[in-house]
Amino acid sequence: MFLIFFSQSSFAQVYVEADQLLRLIESQQRQLEEQKTKIQRQKATLDALRQQAKELRQAIPEDPSLPPGPKYQHAETYPSELETEIAEAPTNWPGSIQVTGSEMQVKISGFAELDANYDTGAIVSPAEFITSAIVTSDRTAAEGEDGQTNVSVQVSRLEVETRAPWGGRKINTEMAVDFLRDFTSAEPVLQLREAYGQVSDILLGGSLLLGQDWSTFTNLTAAPNTLDYEGPNSMLSLRHPMVRWERVFLSTLSLRVALEAPDERIFEGAIEVSRWPDLVVAVISQTDHMNFQGSLVLRDLRGSGEPQSAVSDTGWGVNLSGVIHMPGRLARDFISYSYSFGSGYGGIVGDFPPDATYDINDNRLEAIPTLAWYLGYQHWWTPSLYTVATYGLVQQDNFNFQPEFAFRETQYSSINLTWTPSPQWLFGVEALYGTREDKDGAYGSVWRTQFTSRISF
Template sequence: MILAAVALWPGTPPSALAQPAGGEAAQDYAAKVRQMQQVIELQQRQLQAQQKQLEQQQQMLRALQEQVSGLVKAERQPAATPAPAQAAAPKTAAVPKAAKQAEEDWPGSFAVAGSKTRMALGGFAELDLIHDTGAITSPADFVTADIVTRGATKAEGSDGQTTFSVKATRFWFETRTPLEEGRLKTFLSVDFFGDPQSASPDLRLREAYGELSRYVFGGDLLVGQTWSTIHYADAWPNILDYEGPSAEVGQRLPQVRWSRAVGQGLTLKLGLESPDDHIIQGADALTTWPDGVASLEWLAGPLKFQGSALLRDLRASQDNGPSESALGWGLLANGNLGLPWLHKGDNLTFSLAYGQGMGSTINDAPPDAYYNDTDNSLEVLPVWGYYLAYEHRWTENLTSVILYGGLYVDNADNQPYDSYHSSQYSCANLIWQPASWWVLGGELLWGERVDKDGASGDDTRLQLTSKFIF
């Protein structure tokens, strides 16, 4: 045992070991001792290498511990007091992990350096090739109120006209910033419909607003210019014409809107909107009070529905004379009904509106009221309109829509004979989207305008569209 221990002790020379007597036996024993010494030296080298690796790992571990300690210390330190110039900046803080991940997963968005804001840009470049067989003074969009009813000239298209238009081309950008409570969203978009009576592009602001989510009494607060609270985007039919049905209700205008979910599938929307779009025939429109709008959206399975009510103060003055006022009001029901039992992807979109003094909220924009200068009275004009559209999905990227609608005004007795009385709007299309960034389509439209005295005009239009989305 002692001899074995000495033999295995590092650095013990062979001469220190007892050697057996005899020549051959001694030689064999010496060879074995040398063999064992070589094994011992090899193990020593391996142990030294392992010791060196262990020391390196310990150094790395100490470095990591120092980094973690530094991060914890920095996190516990109070935030520095912002400079006065930054005091008005939006207050932001950490948001729940799920919300933060949702922001980061916003498709196409990118982070704004030095802030928690993310931004996205987009739009499309559109060319519309349009041919009209009748006279109409809106060559780039099919406004049935602009169909000429009497004395049509060749300049207005009495012999037909062809238009190439890029006015529908659009650009937008949006930002989203997480706040301590909710989120701030800003949105701005422009197109080129600044001059509706010309085919030439003219830059125009469409929307510019900010919206605070879950910020005021648990609801969303929107401030700026966007679609009216009575407008319902889900009821908009999938058509190529920029204008849309003559009876479509809801313009883009400055407003303040509050909305909040009030039940399962129910959302209440309350808005105060600019009255600057009031149309008074025969006098100057005055703007004393904003329009008030209340809408209730209901989502139930395949049905998306919104009911709305509008109240407005109509005022007018002729030649700076006495002001006359009247109450305008309107009721609106519109929606979208999916038809999965008929065919996957098919749907109906519909709208029904009735009111008095609400004409300017509608696409064809007949007057809200007529100023009767014989007795200096303001007569509100009753109006009602509707449309129904059916969309069929032939394939995943090929769809068609067929649509019909109408708008009717109950004219005042003293209104001029050529005042707007009614219109019809119809269209059918085929739209193909060969790629996510390209839309091609063709659409056939027919419309008619009728005046108070019965004079009428109609137009048939063929529109071919190419849209590149970016």
């Protein structure tokens, strides 16, 4: 009897506990449904705010006071939710990624570019328009005398940059590669562009750069936006290893001093024998309406001639270059310019004329006087459509003992029409014309038409 009573009591308790559990489940189910409804309302509100922000962005007129460059101009370029979250992540370096467990930030960028061009004459630089590569005599069909078409992706680029704090200072690095190592072919061959590290506030209040970068003699800000990668023949375009110190003295004025590798010497009749690095000093002024750089390079030119003895001369060059923005209604337009002169600095110039020539009769090396300048103008037709017109000239004063085929003069002209339908996509067409003249009067000219499409990341 006791067992029967105990069993009935146990079953009753089980029923009570089960009923309480069911009530708890129903209560949690109701709470879950209420939260789901609340989330749906919040999502609808967020979508409405996004749509309102999108409409406001489209309604904002173009500000002519802003510096030129591609901007979000179209509704289809409005970022996705994931892009918005990344863009709004706390960082002082847009586009970078914070390395987990570290204070270092990493940024990966670059672009994939397709260049297609057609030449009307003989030139042996199919991917770049190097006017010194124009053939002046004994032209052949293999060199393009009858016309040739080339398609290349050599300009495509990959860059990796890092930034990290160090005891109140900053350590930056950059590594960049492209596929332009062999300019005589349209085939992509990997080459190192930049590879350097830079530490801020490390010496006399200035930063220190060690590695490979553009020569301090170069002003990249003044480079015209040509579709052809090479740009004007007179652009200073050397990259090599260096140690460079830079200090900002005022908000608009800075000084750079560098010792750069004694490479890329181009001698006629002598073999380069490197000895002392190049010394380069540059003063840079930057304001909202203009950029200016004045730079000086001193070079020890040393080579071995026919008697197998070392002979040398001093090379030097001065460059004045910059950008001037137009006033008023043309505020987005600007002029790019560069003017260089000196002797023995040809290896830094984009057309690579010789630095010096060897006189076998007197067993001496003579630095060659060189003049190089260009002028470019960029005009914006619409916020996403612009034209760049550029002219450049390189001249050398030849010595009597130089060979008859020695470099004398090249001229470069280009004009393009470029469209940027989105910040990541650029494409356009460009017409280029170049000439080369040698010491003996031999002459060559080439017209090139180029189509370019570049998608950046």
